Structures are given as C-alpha cells and as structure tokens.
Amino acid sequence: MEEPMEAEETRHILAQFRSETGDIAGAPFNLPVTITKDKLQLVCNALLEKEEEPVPYAFYVGDVEVASSLQQTLEQLTVDSEKVLDIIYQPQAVFRVRAVTRCTSSIPGHAEPVISASFSPDGRSLASGSGDKTVRFWDVSTETPQHTCTGHRHWVLCIAWSPDCRLLASGCKSGEVRLWEPVSGKQEGKPLTGHKQWITHICWQPLHSSESGQSRLLASSSKDGDVRVWDAQLQRCLRVLTGHRQSVTCLRWGGADLLYSGSQDRSVRVWAATDGAMCRALQGHGHWVNTLALSTDYAMRTGAYDPASGDVGHLADKRTDDEKLAAAKKRYATLLASSGGEERLVSGSDDFTMFLWNPVKGTKPLARMTGHQQLINDVRFSPDARLIASASFDKSIRLWEGKTGKFVAALRGHVQAVYMVAWSADSRLLVSGSADSTLKVWSMRSRKLQLDLPGHADEVFAVDWSPDGQRVVSGGKDKLLRIWRR
Incomplete structure (x- = not known):
C-alpha cells in the first residue's frame, strides 16, 4: 500500500x-x-x-x-x-490600499438626508447630492465645504462626474439634469429638460470612447421609462431611447459604446449609443431590475487617472487631452485583456437573484446567481474584475467570481439592510453602508469583517472609496458627510 x-x-x-x-x-x-x-x-x-x-x-x-x-x-x-x-x-496590483480606521471629519451642511456622494475620477474633489435640493462640493484636502449649488427644484437623487473631471451632472425628482463646474461651483448652461418624471441614474460616455479626450456625452434614465443621450457642450438632447414599459432604474455606458438599461419591466436592454438603436433585450428576471455593474466600471470611471501608477492629481494635469485619451484607451484595453477579452455585465433584482451576462454578444446569461434571501440593492465588480460584491436587504453581502458568477462567500455582520458597497482601488478591501447606521470594512484575503465603523446617527445611504485609496466618504439620513481615513 x-x-x-x-x-x-x-x-x-x-x-x-x-x-x-x-x-x-x-x-x-x-x-x-x-x-x-x-x-x-x-x-x-x-x-x-x-x-x-x-x-x-x-x-x-x-x-x-x-x-x-x-x-x-x-x-x-x-x-x-x-x-x-x-x-x-x-x-496583481502592487499598489496597496490600507483600511480606513477612523472618522477624521463629520461635515454638516446639508439640511436633508445625503442621498449620493462621489469622489472625482482623479480623487481630488468630492461632491454630494441631497434631499435639500442642493449639490455640494467639498475640499478633500481640508475636509471642509467648498461650494453649495442651488437650482434644482426637488430632491437631488443622483450625481455623476465626467471622466475628465471638468463637470458634475446631477439629476433630481422634478426630471431635470443640471451640469456644474466644480472649481467655481457655477451651473454650466441651462438645465437639460425633457424627462417627464424623476431622474434615476446618470452616466457619462467613457473617456476612451470620446473623440478628443474631453467628456461631452452623457445619458440619463428616468421613472418615465426613457433613456436620453445629451450633448453637454451643446446642452441639448441628441436622442431618446424608448422601449421600456416601466421605470428605468439603472444605467451603464459600456466600453464598446453600448448603453445598458435595467428596468422595472424586468428586462435589461442593450442600445447602440451612436444611433439609439436597440440591439437586444436580456430577459430572465422575475421582478424589477434594481442595479447593474460592468467588469470595466473602475477602469472607465478613473479613465486616464490610474492611481496604481501615480497618475492622479498634478501629474495628470500636465498631460494634454490627447495623452489622456491614449492613457484611457490603454487602460481599458489592458483590463479587458486581463479579464478574458470581453466586458461582462451583472444585474441584480427584487427577485433575490443576479444574472451574469456577456451583453456585447448574446442574450443568454452566463450564470444565474442565487442565495440572497431578499432584494438586491447594489452590485459592484472589483477594480480587477475578479470578484463581484452584492448588497442585499437580507443584511448580507455576497461575493462571486467575476468570470463565472460562482458563489465565493457570504459576509455577515450588519444587522439591517445593506444599501451600498464600494471597493478599494487594489481590490483587497470592501466597505459597506447599511440601514444599521454603520460602515464595515471587509478583507478579501480572510473573507471576514476587518473593521466596524460606527458614527452615523441613522441609515447610511451613500458610500464611496476614493480612487487613490486614501479616503472613504459616507452620507445618510443624519444629513452629515463623514470622511474616514487611516
């Protein structure tokens, strides 16, 4: 023997x-x-x-x-x-992000709950939108208020930075999209009007798909069931994408110049951004589609600003638009090659399931991902596209393989619904915000809770990790923005 x-x-x-x-x-x-x-x-x-x-x-x-x-x-x-x-x-990323451990600032200013908060692609600016009808810009280095932007007539529901950091778009409950110049805090031109109900999501054309290295096109989705593509320079609507039978809840602008829209009509639709033609409908969910994520989201969000190579802040400022365009194209191509050569899409739904798609090619899902016991509120690919994190009302976060959709682990620790998650730039850490008023930092190495971050007095609606890995921002029902650092 x-x-x-x-x-x-x-x-x-x-x-x-x-x-x-x-x-x-x-x-x-x-x-x-x-x-x-x-x-x-x-x-x-x-x-x-x-x-x-x-x-x-x-x-x-x-x-x-x-x-x-x-x-x-x-x-x-x-x-x-x-x-x-x-x-x-x-x-793997040699660039390492260290876990945030403490709240360095608790910044008042908003008079109503903070609904959205986001760092700029270069990590040097921070913006937030609130139920008080304002958009606010904050100084990241001093962690103090910078500009208060007024003009919206109802709650500001969503914000989105242009990939070149020159503009911030915001959408409100009265159906208007407004553009803001972050340095001065002034509104750029007139409001973009046409939607009949509130704005649910805004996204910009990725920098690598732009013609000049300047962000010009953006898309908005609405409860009225339409998706609209706008020219920020001309400030007019270029095309209206119609076909959804109910509210469009989420929107992504993909790297192949395709728009992906998820709707309460239970479908995800794929559109050609250039002419607005519908390419295909992705069917399978049994209830509302709440959230979408692309495997290339992080590379497209940060575009020419690659924190791993130090391409943030003043270094990036010295480059021409053509150099930024070339850097963004290279970055997108590199990530695409490292994740199998194809952009993948994941959709999360009220039916407790997620689907993994290859949306550029087919209508058949690559995987149906089950395990959550309640609706899925947020899904995010890790920056290296190797993992997917999903946040659910069942109080848990689940991790899945980015290529196959195979279940990896369940992260438990929150005692109420998890609203949102955000990845660190090196894909090694994940932060989550919950109705239980806490943030939690999770280690991908141990697949366990690394840090508990209490401090908010009420539900946490918005969470973002800065592209340079230095800060996490959170905002919620207590009307405060909190900055967390090492």
Missing part, C-alpha cells in the same frame, strides 16, 4: 506559464501537482527574472483560479495528462 501513496505524492505534470496575451514564459517543465500557490509565485517570478522585485500573480487553469494548490484546482477540471498544461499568470 506504500508505493501508490508515494507515487501520488510525487506525481508530476508537464506545464508551462502563459500570460493572458499568450506569451509563454520559458519551456514546458515538470511540476509536482502538490505545488502551492506561493511556490508557483516563486517559480513564475524566477522564469520572468523578477527575483529582486517579485510581482504577485494570480494563476488560472482554464477559468478556475489556483486558490491553494495546483492539485485542488485540477480536481475541479478534466485535464488531458498527455498535453502540456497551460497555467495562466495574471499580475
């Missing part, structure tokens, strides 16, 4: 390391199947001659990640032992 055990322990497999773009690192060689992920790191760095400054890698065989050992991964697959096994290596 001893010999077979000995043979099992020393079983080898012919393997080679291959990058996501197909480059092979060295000739095929024999690897023990028991080799761990840490040892694979050492071997791969040695082959790539990076012993002095080792780079952390994720390893995949097919679509399955090597989590602990090669043997455990191979047990999940059917592998032809006669062929050379390709082990795909994917560089």
